[in-house]
């Protein structure tokens with residue numbers, strides 16, 4: 001869910017400005033889910049731009065407080081959200097943990113890194129939601145450890161039905177700064193993408209799991 005339309009447009013604009021959005025219809029990207037895609041949104045690039053990471057950090061912090069008040073802990077989904085999650089925690093003067101995709105096989109064998117006590121309230125920060133698998137895997141680990149997960153904020157979501165269903169089944173409250181619709185509108189308005197690319201992205205978006213690149 002989008003909380004603030006202006007933030008959604010501005011977030012789409014800055015992602016385009018720093019070229020976080022990559023289009024490679026001829027040589028598709030492979031996503032975490034295994035899906036092939038003509039588009040990749042690399043939100044990790046945000047960290048390289050101080051003004052833009054501050055914008056993301058401040059909007060995340062504002063929305064965390066507006067929606068949930070102050071949680072006990074900010075948690076980030078590794079690795080993509082560790083940097084920005086840490087900035088949000090610092091801005092709000094809150095403790096921070098991050099959640100690995102799985103427990104380490106050596107050392108302390110942790111999946112959650114940092115200090116988290118059972119019963120603590122947690123807001124999760126994620127960089128991007130495609131199917132929602134990675135985010136929900138992290139939320140499960142937090143809940144299994146006894147945390148009270150209040151909800152999750154992500155920079156961007158593609159808004160796929162599968163993600164909506166997964167999130168609903170997990171009974172998780174999710175908000176994003178921007179999403180695919182705002183991104184495509186902004187990319188069209190600023191001529192970041194050509195009309196032919198808009199058509200391709202629209203047809204891909206109808207059934208992304210089954211999309212086959214044109215040869």
Ligand SMILES: O=P(O)(O)OC[C@H]1O[C@H](OP(=O)(O)OP(=O)(O)O)[C@H](O)[C@@H]1O
Nearest residue numbers: 032033078079080129130131132133134
């Ligand atoms: O919603 P999903 O289908 O799970 O896909 C989104 C996930 O994919 C990316 O992580 P990736 O697995 O590429 O790892 P990284 O964060 O370590 O770069 C991204 O950071 C999300 O966590």
Ligand SMILES: O=C(O)c1cc(=O)[nH]c(=O)[nH]1
Nearest residue numbers: 031032039040041042130
């Ligand atoms: O699904 C993914 O793996 C994924 C998609 C995307 O656009 N960006 C990203 O970082 N991961």
